[in-house]
Amino acid sequence: MVKQQRLYNNNLTISRENALAAYDNTDANGREMLEHLFGKELFVKKDITERIKTFEDACNALGDKHPFVMQFNCIKGNRKTVNTFEDVVAYLKLRIIVAALNEGWEPKFEKGELRYYPWFYLYTKEQYDELDDEEKGRCVLRSGYSTNSHYGFVSCGAYNDASHSFTYFGSRLAFRTRELAAYAGRQFIEEWADFMFQPRTGEELNGKSEAAKTTIQ
Numbered sequence: 001m002v003k004q005q006r007l008y009n010n011n012l013t014i015s016r017e018n019a020l021a022a023y024d025n026t027d028a029n030g031r032e033m034l035e036h037l038f039g040k041e042l043f044v045k046k047d048i049t050e051r052i053k054t055f056e057d058a059c060n061a062l063g064d065k066h067p068f069v070m071q072f073n074c075i076k077g078n079r080k081t082v083n084t085f086e087d088v089v090a091y092l093k094l095r096i097i098v099a100a101l102n103e104g105w106e107p108k109f110e111k112g113e114l115r116y117y118p119w120f121y122l123y124t125k126e127q128y129d130e131l132d133d134e135e136k137g138r139c140v141l142r143s144g145y146s147t148n149s150h151y152g153f154v155s156c157g158a159y160n161d162a163s164h165s166f167t168y169f170g171s172r173l174a175f176r177t178r179e180l181a182a183y184a185g186r187q188f189i190e191e192w193a194d195f196m197f198q199p200r201t202g203e204e205l206n207g208k209s210e211a212a213k214t215t216i217q
Contacts, residue, residue, distance in 0.1 A: 016042070017063055048101055049183050055093055055191065058100035068096045090195035091173075097188055098173050105176040115174035118185025118192060138186070 023034050023043050035043060052058050062069050072092045107115050123131070128139065175181040185192060 017060070019043075048103055049180070049187075052097070052100050053187065055097060055188070058097045061100040062096060066096075066099070068092070068099055072096060087195055090191055093191050094173055094188070094195055097184060097191065098175065101180050101184055102176050107172070107174045116176070116178045116181035117174055118181050120185070120192070120196075138189075 019034065019038055019042065023031055026034070031043070052061060059069050059072075064070070064073075072089075075089060075092060107113065109115075123139070128136065131139070175184065
């Protein structure tokens with residue numbers, strides 16, 4: 001009689017997110033064991049701006065079960081909604097980015113609390129042409145007679161080829177530090193532009209109207 005031998009898979013798979021969570025919630029002995037298993041480099045906490053470089057990084061930092069990520073994935077699955085409400089999709093993206101960069105901090109909107117947000121400048125085509133290459137590299141192209149956004153931390157509007165702009169009333173796209181706000185404005189400038197301005201076609205951008213350029217200081 002031949003005895004059958006069962007082969008078991010001895011490989012144990014653990015996600016980076018779960019490993020980091022275990023590290024944060026164990027004692028010194030547990031952390032030493034985890035460092036031995038996965039290497040100390042995994043658990044060295046880099047600055048948040050080093051860890052969040054893309055929208056995907058922000059989603060991974062929050063995790064699939066975070067309500068912001070779940071809501072975005074729900075909307076993303078509806079192609080008709082995505083194509084029709086691009087500014088809403090952009091807002092959902094920014095909400096995830098802001099939450100990831102703030103690392104759990106949320107504004108309480110109480111007296112004495114400081115909150116920060118990116119500040120953008122709008123240029124006409126003539127003003128843009130006078131910028132040097134470095135300054136042009138910090139610009140995002142948008143054009144049109146009337147563009148606006150009334151959601152998020154600030155309300156932004158532009159009329160007459162974006163020659164006039166205004167902001168008022170605050171909400172949730174706020175950062176806990178000035179440095180985070182500046183970083184988010186530069187690193188995720190495309191997401192901010194998609195949120196605040198309506199994208200235009202190539203024909204519209206080809207000299208038929210003044211071009212509004214968005215940059216950040």
